[in-house]
Amino acid sequence: MTVGLFIPCYVDQFYPNAAIATLELLEKAGVKVVYPQRQTCCGQPMANSGFEHLTKDCNELFVQNFAQFDYIVSPSGSCVLHIKDHLHSEKHEDQAQGIRGKVYELVEFLTDVVKVEKLTARFPHKVGLHQSCHGQRGLGLAQMSELVAPAFSKPEQLLSMVQDLELISLSRKDECCGFGGTFCVAEEAVSVKMGKDRVADHLQHQAEVITGADMSCLMHLEGILRRQKSNVKVMHIAEILNAQEG
Amino acid sequence: MRMKEEHTKDHAALAEDFNQDEPRVNWHDETLWFIREKRDRAAFAIPDWELLRETASQIKFHTLSNLSQYLQQFEANAQANGMTVHWAADAQEHNQIVHSILQQHGVTQMVKSKSMLTEECHLNDYLEQQGLEVIDSDLGERIVQLAKEPPSHIVLPCIHLKKEEIGNIFHQHLGTEAGLSDPQILTETARQHLRETFLTRKAALTGVNFAIAETGEFVVCTNEGNADMGAHLADVHIASMGIEKLIPRRSDLGVFLRLLTRSATGQPITTYSSHFKKPRPGHELHLILVDNGRSVQLGREDFRNSLKCIRCGACMNTCPVYRRSGGHSYQSAVAGPIGSILAPNLDMKKHADLPFASTLCGSCSNVCPVKIDIHTQLYKWRQVIVKEGYADPKKAIGMKAMNLVLSSPNTFKLSGKAGRWFMKTVPFLVSNQMNPWYKQREMPQPPKESFGEWYRKNRPQHD
Numbered sequence: 001m002t003v004g005l006f007i008p009c010y011v012d013q014f015y016p017n018a019a020i021a022t023l024e025l026l027e028k029a030g031v032k033v034v035y036p037q038r039q040t041c042c043g044q045p046m047a048n049s050g051f052e053h054l055t056k057d058c059n060e061l062f063v064q065n066f067a068q069f070d071y072i073v074s075p076s077g078s079c080v081l082h083i084k085d086h087l088h089s090e091k092h093e094d095q096a097q098g099i100r101g102k103v104y105e106l107v108e109f110l111t112d113v114v115k116v117e118k119l120t121a122r123f124p125h126k127v128g129l130h131q132s133c134h135g136q137r138g139l140g141l142a143q144m145s146e147l148v149a150p151a152f153s154k155p156e157q158l159l160s161m162v163q164d165l166e167l168i169s170l171s172r173k174d175e176c177c178g179f180g181g182t183f184c185v186a187e188e189a190v191s192v193k194m195g196k197d198r199v200a201d202h203l204q205h206q207a208e209v210i211t212g213a214d215m216s217c218l219m220h221l222e223g224i225l226r227r228q229k230s231n232v233k234v235m236h237i238a239e240i241l242n243a244q245e246g
Numbered sequence: 247m248r249m250k251e252e253h254t255k256d257h258a259a260l261a262e263d264f265n266q267d268e269p270r271v272n273w274h275d276e277t278l279w280f281i282r283e284k285r286d287r288a289a290f291a292i293p294d295w296e297l298l299r300e301t302a303s304q305i306k307f308h309t310l311s312n313l314s315q316y317l318q319q320f321e322a323n324a325q326a327n328g329m330t331v332h333w334a335a336d337a338q339e340h341n342q343i344v345h346s347i348l349q350q351h352g353v354t355q356m357v358k359s360k361s362m363l364t365e366e367c368h369l370n371d372y373l374e375q376q377g378l379e380v381i382d383s384d385l386g387e388r389i390v391q392l393a394k395e396p397p398s399h400i401v402l403p404c405i406h407l408k409k410e411e412i413g414n415i416f417h418q419h420l421g422t423e424a425g426l427s428d429p430q431i432l433t434e435t436a437r438q439h440l441r442e443t444f445l446t447r448k449a450a451l452t453g454v455n456f457a458i459a460e461t462g463e464f465v466v467c468t469n470e471g472n473a474d475m476g477a478h479l480a481d482v483h484i485a486s487m488g489i490e491k492l493i494p495r496r497s498d499l500g501v502f503l504r505l506l507t508r509s510a511t512g513q514p515i516t517t518y519s520s521h522f523k524k525p526r527p528g529h530e531l532h533l534i535l536v537d538n539g540r541s542v543q544l545g546r547e548d549f550r551n552s553l554k555c556i557r558c559g560a561c562m563n564t565c566p567v568y569r570r571s572g573g574h575s576y577q578s579a580v581a582g583p584i585g586s587i588l589a590p591n592l593d594m595k596k597h598a599d600l601p602f603a604s605t606l607c608g609s610c611s612n613v614c615p616v617k618i619d620i621h622t623q624l625y626k627w628r629q630v631i632v633k634e635g636y637a638d639p640k641k642a643i644g645m646k647a648m649n650l651v652l653s654s655p656n657t658f659k660l661s662g663k664a665g666r667w668f669m670k671t672v673p674f675l676v677s678n679q680m681n682p683w684y685k686q687r688e689m690p691q692p693p694k695e696s697f698g699e700w701y702r703k704n705r706p707q708h709d
Contacts, residue, residue: 012697014690019697035701038655050632051645057653137608146612148295176566180605188682189262193570223687
């Protein structure tokens, strides 16, 4: 099995460590991974702003880059959801359809396809899990608090395999952080207030690190934490699952 | 005037105003979150909750798919019961019908229970301009009416006001002692004031929660019994309903009554679920069926399902944006997520900001008792609004520039070392004091190399 590694544009540019951890985790799981170097962006920033009609070129490029792989894996629930819901191709719709069916967010790929049962990671810290909405409500990475249905959480399933990690509980376990793509600048006041409230929930429960499966939400929370001069860090879940802290 | 027609600020600007007082935002957020939690407890007490939602959704889907047939059936049965049925194509026609009924009876004062439809039609403004007086009998609605404000929430009209502020309003208008804020005393004051209204009004208007096609009856749900007090004491009862309020059979009603109040406030059922079928001898019962854009929405395939809405307000209570921006920031009779997919149908230009007042988190769709895919429709409205030309032209230029770089791998790679292009181009990452990102947040620190650069060095076999 060969996996095409899809690294969101802003992760490539700002959070290479999250991408490196993703690559190494997949390699440790025995998966052959290729990173197509001509990739750029899934087109979501434009589409969510109402400009889906401008994403045709991004879509064609995505199809060219990824159609050949058995699976496509990405450390971002949001970008994966966008591809799953909105990737189309005028030239190769069959390939686009294939991609929509074989694109996975990293956590669900590890739990559902690779079926990881143990990890060698150690991370002796109090960790708060931020459930990003697109991963959780869109891809179903964890049960949603609104639904009367049995509880489960794929990210928690993996975090529980990390030695010495203490997962904290939150008052509002799946409230949105307010990033929301261009929402974070178009609706700056509400976006920041939502972010501050999420951060406060983690801090009240003594988190040392806030993690999640979407770096964009974490980037927003990190911006608020650093403005508050907090020592609390954000880390992509791949970095924790791949951690080798002594 | 209750509704300010001038519309100079958009949702983001009004939300920013609302956020000037952070403790108040916290209070508003926590008050509504408390109701969301009550809703959760009520829903989780019913093991078949999700089946109930699905059933309600299917009944509404079926009804909307056969709406003209059910409307005709309902009209025939209602007329056979002795109701007078009116049809109003739009808000103006609705208001004129109400006015003409009141004129025929020489009535200049009317009592009205909660009806979001009459808010949508701005009925109070219209009747006041004709020299008629309307008193809202729902306590929350009466409070905002005295304060000369529109409701900020469809179920909890004065949820944005604290009890001290309500005490002030009552002091000014109902003569209570200054500084009084005891809810029990305030409620008793309102009760005495409204009792006099109920006893002296010859006409009462109510909303309609459900209209049943097979029986020609309609059902009004209130907690205060104010619809009943108004309707039973008046000679003329006028009921206004949107054409989407129909359900086919009386046996369908239980599905909706079980969902409505659990979703709205976490109660098992409203205190009063009153059935109205025919006028009492010597009295009149008028029913106005209002379209006002609903047929147009029914014809929009992507947005048709929004007409399933039973106005429970659960999407507002759960919405993290609504809780932190307040109902008035939506400038629409129906605020929040559902209002944001209904309002653009009524006036796309005026409400072009609303589908963007969301992070698309999806919580609204999950609490919706009739399973409207609200967040998907928000996304789809964004596409429509941009295509129809109601987006900011500067945004369109920026998006085109972004597309040029993102669709070209070479430009993307050449656009600079790690972070440089993003710093300059992606709107949420422009690093200067003027940028909204930077106002209350730090920028990510650009790393020494991008992942692509690292990969070429560390996995050269794939290059």
